[in-house]
Amino acid sequence: MDKTNQYDETINNDLFSTIGRETNEPSISIDINILKDDITKREVDIIVNAGHEDLTGGGGVDGAIHKAAGHQLLGECLNLYGCGEGEARLTGGYNLPAKYIIHTVGPIWSPNKEKQEQAKRVLSNCYKSCLEIAERQGMKSIAFPCISTGAFCFPKKLAAQIAIHTIYEWFHRYIGNIKNTEGCYLDVVEIVCFSDEDVDIYEQVVKDEEASRF
Numbered sequence: 001m002d003k004t005n006q007y008d009e010t011i012n013n014d015l016f017s018t019i020g021r022e023t024n025e026p027s028i029s030i031d032i033n034i035l036k037d038d039i040t041k042r043e044v045d046i047i048v049n050a051g052h053e054d055l056t057g058g059g060g061v062d063g064a065i066h067k068a069a070g071h072q073l074l075g076e077c078l079n080l081y082g083c084g085e086g087e088a089r090l091t092g093g094y095n096l097p098a099k100y101i102i103h104t105v106g107p108i109w110s111p112n113k114e115k116q117e118q119a120k121r122v123l124s125n126c127y128k129s130c131l132e133i134a135e136r137q138g139m140k141s142i143a144f145p146c147i148s149t150g151a152f153c154f155p156k157k158l159a160a161q162i163a164i165h166t167i168y169e170w171f172h173r174y175i176g177n178i179k180n181t182e183g184c185y186l187d188v189v190e191i192v193c194f195s196d197e198d199v200d201i202y203e204q205v206v207k208d209e210e211a212s213r214f
């Protein structure tokens with residue numbers, strides 16, 4: 001049995017009801033681009049960093065972003081005095097092609113069932129917090145890494161289901177309001193995977209999510 005599938009039922013029956021899917025919601029088209037790349041190379045308005053609460057950098061995608069952005073990023077991060085789990089903070093992109101970075105702090109996966117429920121909510125909040133900041137900044141494009149699925153050990157398929165469902169729900173709720181004063185829309189969402197395995201998982205989850213909406 002695929003180990004990652006054991007969480008599907010919990011997701012559908014529990015977490016997603018807390019996100020609150022509307023009935024008779026209008027159907028909208030969202031392009032979520034799943035691709036394999038180094039997120040530090042993405043030429044988008046905002047890339048998302050999966051950081052730690054002290055925002056001082058670390059390994060994985062966090063380390064890669066700090067290295068590529070340059071040491072000025074750490075200086076700005078230190079002035080933010082940290083970030084709670086599920087929250088997000090905005091900084092400049094410095095030497096990156098991206099204009100900005102949103103730093104969010106994902107949950108650490110735990111064997112404890114209660115903590116797992118909390119971790120699912122926190123992961124969903126990470127995506128929502130980032131989208132809300134991007135919207136407030138009037139940005140058009142955002143690239144996410146697979147938050148919490150590396151050192152924080154969140155099960156990959158479950159993380160993908162939460163990520164994709166949260167993004168879809170967020171757009172359904174906010175698409176009418178995401179116009180900035182210049183009339184720009186947040187209309188490009190990338191999930192930047194670091195492995196072929198992750199690309200396959202996210203592509204399948206997008207198909208499942210779309211199928212569930214028709």
Ligand code: ADP
Pocket residue numbers: 037038039040050051059060061062064065106145146147148149150151152153192193194195198
């Ligand atoms: P976390 O602590 O949130 O688990 P990690 O950085 O350990 O964060 O891993 C999160 C995801 O980011 C993993 O899927 C990992 O393979 C991926 N990753 C690591 N480096 C990069 C990079 N340069 N670009 C895109 N994704 C990356």
